[in-house]
Structure formats: C-alpha cells, structure tokens
Amino acid sequence: MIFSRHPLEHMLLLSAVIFCCGVYTILTRKNAVSILMGVELVLNAANINFVAFSQYTRIGGMHGNVFTIFVILLAAAEAAVALAIIIGIYQNFGKVDVDQADNMKE
Amino acid sequence: MGTSELVLNAVFYVLAIAAVAGAVAVATSKNIVRSAFALLAVLFSAAALYAVMKADFIAAAQVLIYVGGILVLIIFAVMLTHRITDVKLSNDSTPGPAAFCACLCLLFSLVVVILFTAKWQRDPENVVVRSEGNEITLRQYQADGSTGLARGGIAVEDAVVLEVLVPRPATHLDLVKVRAWSTTKDKDGKENVKEVTGQAAYDQTGMRIRLENLPEGDWRWEVQQVTGGTSEASAKPIPTSSPSDKPDFSVSRGITEPVAKALAGDYLFAFEAVSVLLLAALVGAAFLARKEVRE
Numbered sequence: 001m002i003f004s005r006h007p008l009e010h011m012l013l014l015s016a017v018i019f020c021c022g023v024y025t026i027l028t029r030k031n032a033v034s035i036l037m038g039v040e041l042v043l044n045a046a047n048i049n050f051v052a053f054s055q056y057t058r059i060g061g062m063h064g065n066v067f068t069i070f071v072i073l074l075a076a077a078e079a080a081v082a083l084a085i086i087i088g089i090y091q092n093f094g095k096v097d098v099d100q101a102d103n104m105k106e
Numbered sequence: 107m108g109t110s111e112l113v114l115n116a117v118f119y120v121l122a123i124a125a126v127a128g129a130v131a132v133a134t135s136k137n138i139v140r141s142a143f144a145l146l147a148v149l150f151s152a153a154a155l156y157a158v159m160k161a162d163f164i165a166a167a168q169v170l171i172y173v174g175g176i177l178v179l180i181i182f183a184v185m186l187t188h189r190i191t192d193v194k195l196s197n198d199s200t201p202g203p204a205a206f207c208a209c210l211c212l213l214f215s216l217v218v219v220i221l222f223t224a225k226w227q228r229d230p231e232n233v234v235v236r237s238e239g240n241e242i243t244l245r246q247y248q249a250d251g252s253t254g255l256a257r258g259g260i261a262v263e264d265a266v267v268l269e270v271l272v273p274r275p276a277t278h279l280d281l282v283k284v285r286a287w288s289t290t291k292d293k294d295g296k297e298n299v300k301e302v303t304g305q306a307a308y309d310q311t312g313m314r315i316r317l318e319n320l321p322e323g324d325w326r327w328e329v330q331q332v333t334g335g336t337s338e339a340s341a342k343p344i345p346t347s348s349p350s351d352k353p354d355f356s357v358s359r360g361i362t363e364p365v366a367k368a369l370a371g372d373y374l375f376a377f378e379a380v381s382v383l384l385l386a387a388l389v390g391a392a393f394l395a396r397k398e399v400r401e
Binding site for chain 2: 002003004007008009010011012013014016017018019020021022023024025027028030031033034036037038040041044047048051052054055056057061062063065066068069070072073074075076077078079080081083084085086087088090095096
C-alpha cells in the first residue's frame with residue numbers, strides 16, 4: 001500500500017494505532033498524570049480521523065476541521081482542570097496514585 | 107509516480123513511525139519525564155501530519171495549543187508532583203495481560219473495519235442535463251480523480267477533475283467542450299471573470315478533463331456542444347437545470363478561510379459556548395489550585 005494512493009486508509013490506520021496506545025496507557029497506569037497523557041493520545045487519534053475524513057472525503061465541507069478545533073480547545077480546558085485536580089490530590093495525599101486517592105476527604 | 111509523490115510518501119512514513127514510536131513510548135516508558143517528551147514527539151508528528159493533509163490552520167493550532175499549552179502544563183504537573191530523583195517510582199504501571207489483549211483486539215477490529223469492511227471513497231453526485239435527446243451526466247472529482255467532490259464542495263488543491271458522460275447513441279455530439287468560470291469582485295466592485303476551458307473528443311462514453319492551477323474562488327462549469335467541426339463559433343452551451351446562483355465547487359488554498367467562515371457562520375453558537383467554557387475552566391482551575399489559607 002502506498003500512501004499517495006490510499007491516503008485516508010493510511011491516516012485511519014495510524015490513528016487506530018495511536019488510539020490503542022492511548023487506551024493501553026489509560027488502562028495500565030497508576031499515575032494520574034500518565035493517565036492524562038493517555039487521554040491526550042486518544043484525543044489526538046480522534047483529531048487525526050476528523051481531519052483525514054474532512055480532507056480526503058469532503059463529506060460535509062469543513063465540519064471535520066471545525067470539530068478538530070473544538071476538540072483541541074476542549075482538551076486544553078480539560079487539561080487545565082485535570083492538572084489543577086492532580087495538584088490538589090498531591091497536596092492532600094502526597095502522591096498522585098489513582099489507586100490510593102479513593103476518598104473525597106481525609 | 108513523480109518525485110513529489112515519492113517525497114510525500116517518504117514524509118508520511120517518517121512522521122507515522124515517529125508518531126507510533128512516541129505513542130508506544132508514552133504507553134510503556136518507566137520514566138514519566140520520558141513519557142512526557144514522547145508525547146511531545148506524538149503531538150509534533152500529528153501537527154506535521156495535518157500539514158501533509160493540507161489542513162494548515164489545524165497544524166498551527168496543534169502546535170500552539172497542544173505543544174505550547176497542554177504539553178507545557180503536563181510537564182509542569184510532572185515536575186510539581188514528583189521528586190525527579192526517584193524515577194523508578196514515578197511512572198508505576200500494572201501491565202496486565204488482560205489490558206494488553208483488550209488493546210490488541212481493539213486494534214485488530216479497527217484494522218479490519220478500516221481495510222476490509224468500509225468503503226471510504228465517496229462517489230460523485232450526478233447532475234443530468236438534457237440536450238437534443240441526449241442525457242448527459244456531469245460529475246466532478248477532487249484532484250486525485252477518484253474521490254467525488256460534492257456539489258458546492260470545497261477543493262483544497264488547485265486542481266479538479268470534471269467528467270462528462272454521454273450515453274450511446276449520441277446524436278449531434280461530435281465534440282464536447284467544458285467551460286469553467288469564476289466570478290470574483292475586487293474592492294471597487296468590478297467583476298473579474300476567470301475562465302478555463304478544456305476540450306476533448308468524447309469516446310462513446312464521455313470524457314474527463316483535469317483543470318489545473320485554478321485560482322481561488324467559487325467556480326461554475328458547463329458543457330458546450332460543438333457541432334460541425336471544431337470551430338469556436340459553433341460551440342453552444344447545453345442548458346443546465348441547476349440554479350445559477352450557487353457555485354458548483356470552490357477552490358481554496360489551505361483551509362483557513364473556509365474554517366473561519368464556518369466558525370463565524372454555522373458554528374457561531376458553539377464557538378461562543380466554547381469560549382464561555384474555557385473561561386469557566388480557567389476560573390475553576392485557579393480555584394482548585396489555589397493555596398488554602400488556614401486560620
């Protein structure tokens with residue numbers, strides 16, 4: 001398979017691999033920051049899909065690209081809040097292990 | 107395959123390998139700082155892949171927001187929450203066979219769907235015009251010539267393929283000529299008409315012509331019927347049934363302008379909602395991360 005002949009399939013396969021790496025990271029990590037990295041991988045895989053469908057099939061004009069921009073913005077908001085929570089957990093528990101942060105209040 | 111295609115393929119594979127290697131390193135690295143920098147590689151490769159897909163605005167936004175904002179935040183969190191010296195404890199994981207198998211099954215099913223079950227290429231829309239007993243079908247494709255371009259769609263490259271299908275037996279159609287034109291108004295309100303024509307003898311079934319180096323703008327095209335030789339004077343347009351105020355396709359270099367139009371048009375409410383949400387997230391993050399004053 002050559003990229004220039006099947007660009008859409010190549011992009012979809014690449015994003016599938018990145019997506020699975022992200023899911024694996026989310027499933028196995030104990031560290032909250034690492035889990036956040038896994039979420040970012042999954043979001044990026046989705047973004048690559050959105051842009052690939054938008055650019056290579058033109059189903060519905062620019063909708064895929066606009067969605068990607070919204071996903072990037074929401075990821076920024078999500079990262080800011082998640083990191084604030086992580087720092088809060090760290091101040092309360094002294095570590096950011098999601099297995100041990102299992103009570104709302106000490 | 108031309109040189110530019112070879113370069114494009116090479117660039118894609120290099121970026122794909124960098125992205126996949128980075129993603130695997132994020133998932134498996136024992137050192138969280140190393141994981142964070144592997145994420146940097148993934149995000150940068152994704153930005154370059156957007157550039158390969160000619161989505162220039164998305165590539166810039168990816169570099170600015172993801173690499174410049176989110177990744178810096180993540181590295182901040184790594185540095186604030188760990189003693190970097192005890193590296194071994196910093197990125198604990200429980201790699202179980204169950205999680206690995208689940209991810210492999212997921213990947214397998216995704217690959218099967220992508221490669222074997224789904225049909226991704228989009229067929230072009232048919233527009234049928236009638237002329238002297240002939241039903242002529244008009245279709246338009248993107249520059250690659252295999253993926254359809256919707257009526258009123260946007261071509262990101264400066265080339266489109268136009269196809270004219272003529273059924274047998276065709277009468278009074280020795281030659282068909284395709285005329286595409288774009289009308290743009292400049293600052294003074296003067297109309298500039300750019301016109302491109304292509305001509306080919308149809309071979310019982312029709313013809314395909316590829317228009318290259320099209321200037322930006324809204325384009326319309328029509329078929330002209332040339333009877334009695336190839337002289338210019340005898341070309342007469344075949345009337346189309348579609349309304350004449352809508353463009354058949356638009357040509358745009360890059361996606362910044364169409365995306366800006368979409369954000370200021372169809373997505374205006376979503377855009378405002380996201381800006382309010384970003385403000386709320388900012389306030390919330392500042393509230394959560396503040397130092398508590400104990401009295």
